[in-house]
Amino acid sequence: MTRRRVVITGIEVIAPGGIGKEKFWDLLSEGRTATRGITFFDPTPFRSRVAAEIDFDPYAHGLTAQEVRRLDRTAQFAVVASRGAVADSGIELGGIDPHRIGVTVGSAVGATMSLDEEYRVVSDGGRLDLVDHAYAIPHLYDHMVPSSFACEVAWAVGAEGPSTVVSTGCTSGLDSVGYAVELVREGSADVVIAGSSDAPISPITMACFDAIKATTPRHDDPQSASRPFDGTRNGFVLGEGTAFFVLEELESARMRGAHIYAEIAGYATRSNAYHMTGLRPDGLEMSEAIDTALGEARMNPETIDYINAHGSGTKQNDRHETAAFKRSLGDHAHRTPVSSIKSMVGHSLGAIGSIEIAASALAMEYDLVPPTANLTTPDPECDLDYVPVTAREQLVDAVLTVGSGFGGFQSAMVLASPERNLL
Known part of the structure; x- marks a missing residue:
């Protein structure tokens, strides 16, 4: 079916x-x-x-x-x-x-x-x-x-x-x-x-x-x-x-001839059952959500063009999701631009996940990766390409956007062009 x-x-x-x-x-x-x-x-x-x-x-x-x-x-x-x-x-x-x-x-x-x-x-x-x-x-x-x-x-x-x-x-x-x-x-x-x-x-x-x-x-x-x-x-x-x-x-x-911004190709959520506010440094639960969302989308990790990170600006979260990206995307994580729009619009708690979906869809619309503002001092433990300060023009056909919440919630969603080739 x-x-x-x-x-x-x-x-x-x-x-x-x-x-x-x-x-x-x-x-x-x-x-x-x-x-x-x-x-x-x-x-x-x-x-x-x-x-x-x-x-x-x-x-x-x-x-x-x-x-x-x-x-x-x-x-x-x-x-x-x-x-x-x-x-x-x-x-x-x-x-x-x-x-x-x-x-x-x-x-x-x-x-x-x-x-x-x-x-x-x-x-x-x-x-x-x-x-x-x-x-x-x-x-x-x-x-x-x-x-x-x-x-x-x-x-x-x-x-x-x-x-x-x-x-x-x-x-x-x-x-x-x-x-x-x-x-x-x-x-x-x-x-x-x-x-x-x-x-x-x-x-x-x-x-x-x-x-x-x-x-x-x-x-x-x-x-x-x-x-x-x-x-x-x-x-x-x-x-x-x-x-x-x-x-x-x-x-x-x-x-009906509608303008299509993106297909929501995959989604998954997990809970770490670990701590109300704490996160394990290995990013396992977020990684499992990412893997499941990619599987539902029938997409390989290498097809992701941009990662819209949770990127809250707390040390434990930034390290946690950096580890998750590496675990799920492997070497491709080092070749994939990652950014956090919370650097510009703050963290609106339950609203921010939808706001970040909008940013992801618009990144696809305009083939532009928004930057991580205020990123001027590298952290050796966060060693991916976080698109510091300035937006970057590039083809964006598939976006991974993730969220992390108090209570141990970890969610991931894949947005993609409807014209992509399915596995």
Whole structure:
């Protein structure tokens, strides 16, 4: 039986540095950074005081006053991006049975900003041990239940098929899209609006990452604070954002004359069952996810033209995935450009996996490998080609993008040209 092949026909991105996939790609291709000192709240009490914030006006992007009042920032991002992805795809969803349209949304920390703010209100700034619920907004329940995100996106696009939230930490953005691919392959949906969203830049999130020293204290130079694979790196920069896609079956997309960005040829996820935040240095579990994704794609490691790394900028992660690339790709790992866009847009937790899928698809679209910004001091333990500082023009027909998340999650996805020769 021939397997249904799934392609991306619509993309929208809301990321630090600009709204929309065009501004997002301009930032990446120019190697600019969007990290800065935190402006959303007073960061003075915190160890890390930098973030990759988005200048986002929900009214300017079509949300009504009622939607702005009802929706947490994470949900606002998701609704705007999902509508944008549908518009980019040119698909007429009104002509499709709504029960054949699905939605998958990834998020690591849900409505963090609203919950943080509402707790301050109901506790009178933390003064009350017994909070007064009478001061809470009427939509607080939706903020506490992440499934509301999928409902909001489904309402926004008119989807009445499978609707799911995937929350697997920092691999949520990869896993939500991977799950969507399976919905199309198995025939549960003909079209899926898939992506992820997170807006975690809040005092509670900063405090949590401060406690484990995961975020960088380099607040004296915010623009160069995110330094994946660099010998001077000392933690990641928290970010926010979203990316959404229209996924559909290849032949259906061709029949309607859709622009096809890429085929999602393979996907796999693993768990290391090892430590909540720690990683083994040998990269075994990530390597197993890569090997399985390549096998599903029916592709040899030598066919990978570019690796979009997790590249968080922590020493253990950068070494872990460097080892995984060598284990899975062998000698080809040394000939394959690798880069981390977190150097430019920060780490938006559950959203970043989808944002990196968008970067991978656009790298194929423009035959351009985005750089790893701020990489000026080589680390002998990270000895691959990390495309320092400047983007690189080259043919990109196949991309491996990976993610690593607290809890031991390791995910990998292969994007490829639909015209490639299958094994």
